[in-house]
Amino acid sequence: MTTHPTTPFDGQKPGTSGLRKKTAVFMQPNFLENFVQATFNAIGGVRGKTLVLGGDGRYFGTDAAQVILKMAAASGAARVIVGQGAWLSTPAASNLIRKRSADGGIILSASHNPGGPNEDFGVKYNMANGGPAPESVTEAIFARTKEITEYAKFDAPDVNLTAIGESHLGAMVVEVVDPVSAYADMMEEIFDFKALRGLFHEGFTMRMDSMCAITGPYAVEILEKRLGAAKGTVVHETPLPDFGGMHPDPNPTWAHELMVEMMGASAPDFGAASDGDGDRNMVLGRGVYVSPSDSLAVIAANAHLVPGYAQGLKGVARSMPTSAAVDRVATALGIDCYETPTGWKFFGNLMDAGRVSLCGEESFGTGSDHVREKDGLWAVLMWLNIIAARGQGVAEILAEHFERFGRNYYSRHDYEALPVDQANAMLNDLRDRLASLKGTQNHGLIVENADEFAYTDPVDGSISVQQGFRILFEGGSRVVLRLSGTGTEGATLRVYLERYVPGPAGLNEDPQEALGPIIRATEEIVGIRARTGRAGPDVIT
Template identity: 60%
Template sequence: MTLTITTSPFADQKPGTSGLRKKVRVFQQPRYVENFVQSVFDVLGDFRGKTLVLGGDGRFLNREVIQTAIRMAAANGFGRVLVGLGGILSTPAASNIIRKYGAFGGLILSASHNPGGPDEDFGIKYNIANGGPAPEKITQAIYLRSKVIDRYLTVDVPDVDLDNLGEFQVAGMTVTVIDPVVDYAELMEQLFDFGAIRTLIAGGFRLSFDAMHAVTGPYAHELLERRLGAPPGTVVNGTPLPDFGGHHPDPNMVHAHELFERMFGTEAPDFGAASDGDGDRNLILGRNIFVTPSDSLAALAANIHLAPGYAGGLKGIARSMPTSRAADRVAHALGLALHETPTGWKFFGNLLDAGMATICGEESAGTGSDHVREKDGLWAVLLWLNILAVRRESVAAIMAGHWACFGRNYYARHDYEGLESTAAEKLVRELRENVPALPGCTIGALTIIEADEFEYHDPVDKSLSQRQGVRLEFEGGARVVFRLSGTGTSGATLRVYLERYEGPDGNLNADTAEALADLVAAANDLAGITRHTGRKAPDVIT
């Protein structure tokens, strides 16, 4: 029997870049989860009898919210729910399942790379039938509904056994608990030459993958150790834990420092990689070399034809605006269109669906292709392994050859985290107001030749996204971008992106910090970072 429960709105259920993210204690408020899930269902249209995909990264509160969502899906008329065993489902795997089984959409429970645990973060986002994140018109409708919601629907039934594969009935709706790994692993075998990678590994090639006690552990154990033959122990921190083992599951040099130490040590493996909380980001390392996400996108685009699933070439390349312009040079050399979008994978989905792009990437360690509609950490790792297996060169040699051909975009992102929101917003507002007067200004030896605030006219759905980051272009091709992030759960995060291009005949082996030092100083002066925030240095540099 369907129960209609009276409720009242919460004022803070506006989805951000990747769904609704808040502290666990916020989601634990009575009716908070129910209000948001019902708001999602209320704006979706006719899904009666159709399939909903459900799962998450295993963080604290994952199981409880899954049970709530199952009951509400039954009450609202879904015909079937596909849920990952143990409530586990990586974001790219969820996208694949939505697409493979023709689901109406999916609820993905994750706060991505944010920390987990009773005092940390949780999140819910809705993905549409193409497997990608809901576009802004849907997330805005969800928010508007959440502001006036007065009831939610549920059923009073026992919890579903999430720890055994099989089918269960919930108030007339079928719940199928599925293996979260099998469908994804089969897709990867269709895209990459597993035989070549197995031969590479059997020949003594050593790799190390840090799953950061997050969702990719089971996937990496199956793919890297079982199917590709890497020895046991190749995957470290491979058991998903509700608090990620007390660590921050963000694959960068700060939070994956153990992997960095391993890859820069005397007994370093040939290849190192990591992924994040929900499995959609990647970190790529060779022996004594860190490949920035921007450089990784460019190198993968230049070599993707070596993987069987992409032997036909690319339809186009897409990158988020703050991502370095290294991929632009590959696109130009290959005669391909380069699409520059706002941050957020949902913007790539339209391009992929329209056949305008094949590979996409963001500087925040997200790379993917048209195989799903999400960025995909293990996909990027397997593509790198496929390239290494074919070229039989080291990561360092591949990057040196890439820079010798295309030049090098020295690049870094400086994150100022946990800022007081009012101060951060004032900084950006002041910067925005100064944009018209900045061209022609000189800061030290740098002269600004162009300044604007990025806006995006989607070539597919014709939507307009404004205020996506302030861009400053300097003589010689250097660039600084300022942007407030939409992925945090408390305070504000200012991201400053710094980039300088060096041609193929220039210095390709400089220290990145030294190459960007004058840009760092100019960015601080122009935006008044210390003046507005009191911070003299960023919290994280990637």
């Protein structure tokens, strides 16, 4: 073991999902080591502890894994369970932490951000429950990054991460495991694999786009090998360090190849995509796109059809910017619905306390209490199981859902890489004017209320403030504005637009047209395009 002197780096504050920076920033001497040592220090050290380690296969991941293994050995860790090749999807890592009763885990990913030497990298610490570190821990990590003076690292050759089995790094055991098998086994316990095999046997067709990211091997194992989907059902199935130049974000903008296929004349019955680290999903039917908010609501309404949830849901939770579609389902089911800030860590307490079974975010993240992360393939299998149980296609299921519950027209507009000062000034101005907005009229919409969302955790009483701006219009429409915590360059402003239509008429409009008055009212109130000079959003989902 060698102790290395170091000095703090600015800007090592974890966001909603760990620390994300450009890859070149992480590759600076001591940058990764400082953050890892600060993490170890913040959690009381790792002596005698068992950790899980893995990532999404992006550039610098294997090098970072070797650094972390040597630092864990130097700090006295007893065992590190690492995915073969340093691969683990985020939900698979969460499952391993829980299944092996590990003390925590380190996930090497920047999720849906692009990868490569000129793109993004990230490091996230997950707790013993398998979920992301709460704010109390991320704040402690940040505090340690500002005062660090040294880090410890074991001097030894790199560990062979290609061969499954155990080896030693000093006194520490390095256990290399198959990254896929435990996760696939868990899925087989939750879902009716017999019914799903029957679905594919009867000629059901599907396209799964893994976007050259980590879910490729998982999707091939589950869909093609265990369920019998035709070979080639999974495309872009090989994880690549730069994701093959793709932007591994499963939305209509970046998964355009899948969108074109699913909207075409020869579309398969079902389409899906997942992101860089496997925790996000996009779901489509033949000729129809399912918004993440609607997907959450449909899953909640039909979860009882899936063996793992046959006894019913304990409750549901959604992030504040996510549409209220699932709220209406919860009311019909007679279960609680919680509204939390953005960030999966806020769902962890609710799941651990047994208050909710199902959670979702509008940013293409859906999951349940089977792990403590959102889970892209799980969401895909939920839809497949519901399709098999109901004997209906996606379009039919959606239409019947809207007829019963009404429709929450919803869209997210992203303005990316804004100058940070400009974005902050715009939102600070909005903050100063919130109280004066009530009762004002804009493009025929009357502001009923406007506030800045704050959250008090019902389990531990912790308080999170400044979690996004809400402008609520009379009649149930609203707009939410917040800065994303997942970008690495400039500021990304996310604008969430929602309009509720109870039906029976007005359920089949184009979402952007249905939201037109709200889009125009938002521009009048906030002045995004006028103040930024942008002609429009960079991404619409």
